[in-house]
Amino acid sequence: MEYNPKAIEPKWQKYWDEHETFKTDVWDFSKPKYYVLDMFPYPSGVGLHAGHPEGYTATDIVSRMKRMQGYNVLHPMGYDSFGLPAEQYAVSTGNHPNGFTEKNIETFTGQLKELGFDYDWSKMVKTSDPSFYHWTQWIFKQLYLDGYAKYVDMPVNWCEELGTVLSNDEVIDGKSERGGYPVVRKNMKQWVIDQQAFAEELLSGLDEIDWPQSTKEIQKNWIGRSEGVEVDFKIVGGGDFSIYTTCIETIYGITFMVLAPDGQTVQELMPRIENKEEVEAYIAETLKKTEMDRTELNKTKSGCELKGIHAINPVNGKEVPVFIGDFVLGGYGTGAVMAVPSHDQRDFEYSEVHNIPRIQVIDGGDVSEHAFEKGDYLGKGCKLMNSEEFNGLTVEEAKEAITDKLVKMGVARRTVNYRFREWIFARQRYWGEPMPIVYLEDGSIHVLDDDELPLELPVLEDYKGKNGKAPLDNATDWKNYDHNGVKGTRETSTMPGSAGSSWYYFRYIDPDNKEEFANQELLKHWLPVDLYVGGPEHAVGHLMYSRIWNKYLYKKGLSPVSEPFKKLVHQGMILGSNGIKMGKRFPEFVVNPSDIVDKYGADTLRLYEMFMGALEASKPWSDQGVEGARRFVNKVWNYFSNPDNISENDADRLTRLYHQSVRKITHDFETLGFNTAIAQMMIFMNEATKGTCPKAYAEGFVKMFSCVCPHAGEELWSLLGHNETIAYEAWPTYEEALCKEDVIEIGVQVNGKVRGVVGLTDDDTQESALEKAKAIDSVNKFIEGKNVVKVIYVKGKILNIVVK
Numbered sequence: 001m002e003y004n005p006k007a008i009e010p011k012w013q014k015y016w017d018e019h020e021t022f023k024t025d026v027w028d029f030s031k032p033k034y035y036v037l038d039m040f041p042y043p044s045g046v047g048l049h050a051g052h053p054e055g056y057t058a059t060d061i062v063s064r065m066k067r068m069q070g071y072n073v074l075h076p077m078g079y080d081s082f083g084l085p086a087e088q089y090a091v092s093t094g095n096h097p098n099g100f101t102e103k104n105i106e107t108f109t110g111q112l113k114e115l116g117f118d119y120d121w122s123k124m125v126k127t128s129d130p131s132f133y134h135w136t137q138w139i140f141k142q143l144y145l146d147g148y149a150k151y152v153d154m155p156v157n158w159c160e161e162l163g164t165v166l167s168n169d170e171v172i173d174g175k176s177e178r179g180g181y182p183v184v185r186k187n188m189k190q191w192v193i194d195q196q197a198f199a200e201e202l203l204s205g206l207d208e209i210d211w212p213q214s215t216k217e218i219q220k221n222w223i224g225r226s227e228g229v230e231v232d233f234k235i236v237g238g239g240d241f242s243i244y245t246t247c248i249e250t251i252y253g254i255t256f257m258v259l260a261p262d263g264q265t266v267q268e269l270m271p272r273i274e275n276k277e278e279v280e281a282y283i284a285e286t287l288k289k290t291e292m293d294r295t296e297l298n299k300t301k302s303g304c305e306l307k308g309i310h311a312i313n314p315v316n317g318k319e320v321p322v323f324i325g326d327f328v329l330g331g332y333g334t335g336a337v338m339a340v341p342s343h344d345q346r347d348f349e350y351s352e353v354h355n356i357p358r359i360q361v362i363d364g365g366d367v368s369e370h371a372f373e374k375g376d377y378l379g380k381g382c383k384l385m386n387s388e389e390f391n392g393l394t395v396e397e398a399k400e401a402i403t404d405k406l407v408k409m410g411v412a413r414r415t416v417n418y419r420f421r422e423w424i425f426a427r428q429r430y431w432g433e434p435m436p437i438v439y440l441e442d443g444s445i446h447v448l449d450d451d452e453l454p455l456e457l458p459v460l461e462d463y464k465g466k467n468g469k470a471p472l473d474n475a476t477d478w479k480n481y482d483h484n485g486v487k488g489t490r491e492t493s494t495m496p497g498s499a500g501s502s503w504y505y506f507r508y509i510d511p512d513n514k515e516e517f518a519n520q521e522l523l524k525h526w527l528p529v530d531l532y533v534g535g536p537e538h539a540v541g542h543l544m545y546s547r548i549w550n551k552y553l554y555k556k557g558l559s560p561v562s563e564p565f566k567k568l569v570h571q572g573m574i575l576g577s578n579g580i581k582m583g584k585r586f587p588e589f590v591v592n593p594s595d596i597v598d599k600y601g602a603d604t605l606r607l608y609e610m611f612m613g614a615l616e617a618s619k620p621w622s623d624q625g626v627e628g629a630r631r632f633v634n635k636v637w638n639y640f641s642n643p644d645n646i647s648e649n650d651a652d653r654l655t656r657l658y659h660q661s662v663r664k665i666t667h668d669f670e671t672l673g674f675n676t677a678i679a680q681m682m683i684f685m686n687e688a689t690k691g692t693c694p695k696a697y698a699e700g701f702v703k704m705f706s707c708v709c710p711h712a713g714e715e716l717w718s719l720l721g722h723n724e725t726i727a728y729e730a731w732p733t734y735e736e737a738l739c740k741e742d743v744i745e746i747g748v749q750v751n752g753k754v755r756g757v758v759g760l761t762d763d764d765t766q767e768s769a770l771e772k773a774k775a776i777d778s779v780n781k782f783i784e785g786k787n788v789v790k791v792i793y794v795k796g797k798i799l800n801i802v803v804k
């Protein structure tokens with residue numbers, strides 16, 4: 001029978017749909033649960049790209065195996081459907097983005113079904129659907145009521161021309177990435193989420209989860225915890241300010257202080273500053289720069305002195321000049337630093353530019369001697385000098401002793417700082433969740449009552465924001481709030497793209513719930529997600545925000561788990577056959593998965609993408625590779641679809657290989673080593689096709705094969721005489737004893753002379769061969785009490801032990 005994917009693939013897709021084969025009864029607690037999650041796509045207008053089927057096939061294989069192993073499997077799919085492209089479509093056509101989004105979702109769903117994934121489509125969620133964002137708004141409301149979502153004045157990157165706040169990565173050299181318009185730092189009232197409140201749990205939680213080490217590192221650095229001391233400095237003539245330092249042991253080395261130009265202190269001091277004009281001009285310059293530009297390590301340390309202002313070092317009463325410099329950020333620590341140019345690289349460079357003396361206080365740690373090893377603090381393990389009673393202490397001892405002294409004096413506090421700040425939680429855009437917030441006439445904030453949710457997005461005539469206002473500002477009727485006599489104006493910015501994706505994995509478990517965001521008993525049973533597969537580019541975006549929302553819900557008793565994703569795996573990128581990322585630059589190298597399905601079938605595409613290399617590796621596309629995958633699917637098909645190849649007897653030439661294959665493929669699927677699992681299938685097929693195959697082995701093989709190639713798998717299963725889907729059949733088992741290779745006897749030489757014979761199998765390594773040889777008296781006699789200096793072991797041939 002000819003293998004014809006064009007006929008069997010739609011046939012089985014229809015069968016799965018009609019029989020609701022993959023519909024999960026979430027209330028069935030009789031079996032152990034397994035929750036497999038894919039990062040849901042943004043439904044762009046271009047449809048699936050070649051990278052999508054990679055991660056999705058990986059989870060599909062695992063979910064199919066787990067189902068056969070007796071788990072109740074939840075493997076859902078949905079859409080992260082708010083976002084910029086749909087908004088731009090609305091602005092340019094004047095149409096509501098919903099229609100555009102729905103059309104794209106239809107295309108995506110069609111393409112995903114065409115690939116044969118075992119999604120439970122009845123659990124589909126869309127973040128732009130009011131029945132979903134109802135609960136995004138509700139969770140935001142709880143964050144607000146509990147004080148984690150706040151409306152605060154804070155510095156942002158503001159682009160007047162675009163009329164919106166931009167994130168740091170949307171600003172290049174002080175201009176907007178889009179359009180090249182000027183961007184300034186300015187203070188604005190913003191909705192933010194206080195993520196620092198969860199910093200400690202976010203850090204300690206990393207130890208509980210099975211995630212790639214690199215992703216954990218990225219999250220750790222992003223959080224950027226640092227332990228230090230805040231010290232108060234008096235100003236000559238009245239007033240004071242505090243600084244934050246992680247190197248208090250260098251306090252005797254202070255020769256100047258630097259304040260952030262965008263901080264409060266310099267404004268307060270302004271009347272007393274003698275060179276006011278110069279200072280104000282420098283502040284204005286600084287406000288044009290982004291934080292990224294300011295913290296760039298290689299740039300010159302610009303700044304200017306605040307003439308007439310001196311600070312007093314609390315340890316020795318010494319007066320030092322005060323400067324402003326843009327490398328000191330207003331939003332970190334206290335926005336002020338004590339500068340120690342002998343031991344800090346940036347302070348050193350600043351002192352060079354501004355001609356400030358240096359005092360060395362750590363023996364061997366002077367940065368000027370190591371000026372080229374930028375960024376390193378060079379004092380570890382060294383001893384203090386020029387530091388009065390602390391001379392001779394090590395840096396570590398001095399840290400403690402000086403802190404103790406300052407704390408006792410009442411001028412310092414031990415503190416912890418985090419690099420990450422508030423998460424800015426509002427965008428001046430249309431296509432996002434409306435905020436459930438109203439500003440009342442008396443100036444107070446009203447958060448909508450539960451019965452006012454969901455607050456739906458109004459339809460607009462014009463989707464473009466005007467005069468620096470958000471698009472929703474155009475919705476005059478909608479904006480004016482009047483509820484039971486309470487009057488006010490609605491917040492017109494919307495939530496950022498990452499709002500819905502921060503909690504969607506809760507909703508899959510109970511997507512139709514109208515009373516709560518998900519039933520707690522169900523959450524208790526189904527969370528955490530057992531396996532999550534998606535791209536590494538989300539390390540500090542989505543994967544951080546999801547952990548933050550879950551930490552909050554966990555604290556509140558609304559999530560049963562402290563971490564939402566137990567195991568995380570990043571799939572690698574599928575490159576064009578030119579070895580470069582597929583994209584607009586080389587359109588001729590872009591592969592459209594639907595074209596491959598059309599030409600070779602979905603099973604071939606799935607098998608190919610799993611066989612290209614390790615899941616985590618990036619790998620180039622190869623048309624010959626696809627051809628090879630198709631030949632293998634053909635080979636499996638031709639062999640098992642022919643009844644002449646199936647025999648009834650069990651004990652057979654294939655027994656050992658079959659048991660080994662079940663062992664290896666099960667193990668490799670479990671650890672997501674799909675390429676090596678498929679390689680084992682190939683080894684099995686090479687042997688099998690030399691003769692006939694017992695029916696039991698044929699069935700076992702087809703079950704494993706069906707995880708990778710589900711359509712051909714189902715069809716072969718029915719040809720083997722079954723009427724029901726293969727999806728719920730029991731996973732094949734193996735016997736360890738039957739996996740053992742035959743024992744081969746080889747001679748053991750000690751220093752070149754044969755001293756005995758040892759039985760070894762294919763599984764034996766050099767170490768185990770040596771151990772077995774030592775267990776033979778006639779051999780051991782020549783080894784005992786001597787040093788084994790070398791072992792030469794060639795499988796099946798020789799074992800030569802050299803002793804001295």
Ligand code: ANZ
Pocket residue numbers: 226244245246247250260327328329330331332333334335336337338339340343344377417
């Ligand atoms: C004196 C000193 C001496 C410092 C020395 C370092 C080495 P992390 O680990 O990132 O927290 N700093 C403090 N506030 C700052 C701000 N708002 N903008 C820029 N830099 C700031 O770094 C803490 C160190 O960064 C602090 O320790 C301070 O410089 C600087 F030999 O104080 B240090």
